Amino acid sequence: MENFEPSIIAFVCNWCTYTAADLAGTSRLYYPKNIRLIRVMCTGMVDPQYIIKAFLEGADGVLVSGCHPGDCHYINGNYKARRRIKLLKEILPQFGFESERLRLTWIGASDGIQFAEIMQELVSQIKALGPNAAKLKMVI
Amino acid sequence: MVNSLKLETKDTDLLGALQNFFKSLLGIDEIQAILVPQILPMKNMVMPVLISDPERLDGVDPLSPAFPMNGAKIVSKLTRKPIGGKVAVVLRPCEIRAFIELVKLKQGHMDEIIIIGIDCLGAYKNTDYFQYVGEDPKESTQRFYESVLSGNGASLENVELAPACKACEHPVPEHADILIGLFGLDIHKHILIQTQTEKGKKITDNLELPKMGEPPERKTAIENLIAERIDYRDKMFAETSAATDTLEKLTAYLANCINCYNCRVACPVCYCRECVFVTDVFNHEPSQYLRWSARKGAIKMPTDTVFYHLTRLAHMSTACVGCGQCSNACPNGIHVMELFRTVADRTQKGFNYEAGRSLEEFPPMSEFREDEFDEVVGIS
Structure with missing residues (x-):
């Protein structure tokens, strides 16, 4: 457990959180390598299916991160994402997935520092939870 | 009237x-x-x-x-x-x-x-x-x-x-x-x-x-x-929750599934013309199966069964009316209705929605407001 390095899949929107990650990079800020970023045009396109797939494939955590309310490039994509996260948080814990493994944050394009901080915090939280039980299960 | x-x-x-x-x-x-x-x-x-x-x-x-x-x-x-x-x-x-x-x-x-x-x-x-x-x-x-x-x-x-x-x-x-x-x-x-x-x-x-x-x-x-x-109903909810409260148990609950998708065909509210599970997305490369097997040691075939049911729960449990046609259509006796109703009870309550209650209420996944569900946002 000491050496547990979680894998965390992060669906980040092109316009805000991905840009913030870029800013963190160009500012030479550190964030843990446990985060695997998947750039999407908007968090509103993240089907619950993608998140379920990530967990069944063994991701220890999934983050969806987009623009602050009111800032969505597509007006309301982040609100759609929020409802879908709410939906999954009703479903997944029923089958033993800890609710804390699934996170939603708003990180704006200029929030490079916050991006790095939130990633560090998220990784330490998921480390504390331990590995996702699905990792070694014989089901996909 | x-x-x-x-x-x-x-x-x-x-x-x-x-x-x-x-x-x-x-x-x-x-x-x-x-x-x-x-x-x-x-x-x-x-x-x-x-x-x-x-x-x-x-x-x-x-x-x-x-x-x-x-x-x-x-x-x-x-x-x-x-x-x-x-x-x-x-x-x-x-x-x-x-x-x-x-x-x-x-x-x-x-x-x-x-x-x-x-x-x-x-x-x-x-x-x-x-x-x-x-x-x-x-x-x-x-x-x-x-x-x-x-x-x-x-x-x-x-x-x-x-x-x-x-x-x-x-x-x-x-x-x-x-x-x-x-x-x-x-x-x-x-x-x-x-x-x-x-x-x-x-x-x-x-x-x-x-x-x-x-x-x-x-x-x-x-x-x-x-x-x-x-x-x-409440006894059924309690029994089904207890029978599926870990991934291990859910896997056992769905172990008989052969991906026939009869439950989806029989479901009145599953309305997509083409379900993603019958598209090429799930026509995996043969080598993919070997990689899965190598990574996990063994994988149950056919694959994507738990994935399918969890996705369907996410896609339509808010519209589930509990008619039971999914269980009726299952060739292998999986208690699909019990699972869907148990989850639907939670998802519908989560959005203060009840499938079939009114023509005026928007389905939960088709209405979005700026100020709602703040409790799911953030990492603290």
Whole structure:
């Protein structure tokens, strides 16, 4: 457990959180390598299916991160994402997935520092939870 | 709007009275046809039949304990575009509620149909119905409704109601234009015809049926039935939750799944023309299976079964009306309905939504506000 390095899949929107990650990079800020970023045009396109797939494939955590309310490039994509996260948080814990493994944050394009901080915090939280039980299960 | 009328059953049996009632509807207010379950002339099976000729109404059997499919799908087929005439559709309460969901999902419309809902006596599973029904399906139906409505229960010849029906807390139709009431009435004398909408009233005004009050026994009978159902339902929720509360247990629960997708085909509210699970996305490269097996040590084939059910729970549990057709369609006896209802109870409550409750409430995944569900945002 000491050496547990979680894998965390992060669906980040092109316009805000991905840009913030870029800013963190160009500012030479550190964030843990446990985060695997998947750039999407908007968090509103993240089907619950993608998140379920990530967990069944063994991701220890999934983050969806987009623009602050009111800032969505597509007006309301982040609100759609929020409802879908709410939906999954009703479903997944029923089958033993800890609710804390699934996170939603708003990180704006200029929030490079916050991006790095939130990633560090998220990784330490998921480390504390331990590995996702699905990792070694014989089901996909 | 609510108008209670009396339909005499003295001179005939219940099915005969219903048949005459349907006959009298054809032609009123331009009703051209009636969609109603009927004993098929070619086989002892009850299926929805679209009837235009009044003479062909012999053998209508909406009280049979057969429930081969959820009729909401049929009504959606009839109303996805203007149909060019009016059709009366005779539906069970869960079929009406499923159709309400479909209308909200733009898969049908209410304009050209008149919904006739009948107090639902429940149904057997498909295989159980075949076991129950004798040479004379009409007689089998009569035995069934006599037993249920006289308070002797629905279990006949070691066949019990489908679990979905035992757990159903909506035995009385809501949102029907015309309701046909059976509970708490002396069905050998008369039954209740009640209009629930203006559309329904306009039609029954043509029928010259005598008025009657709703007898108090009816209310008591319905309340008792619902209490019994809720009892069963809550036990089912508790048992299903306990049987699936880890991924390990869920995997065992779904272990028999062979990806036939019958549950999805039978589901009235699963409305996608092309389900993602039958697209090339799931036509994996053969080498993918080897990689999975290498990574996990062993993988159960076929793959994507738990993934499929979890995704379907996410995609449509907020629209689940609990009709039980998924369990009915499963060739391997997986208790799909129990799982879906248990999860749907949580997801629908999470959005303060109830599938089929109202035409005005937006489905949870189609309405978004700026200021809501803040508790799911952030990492603290």
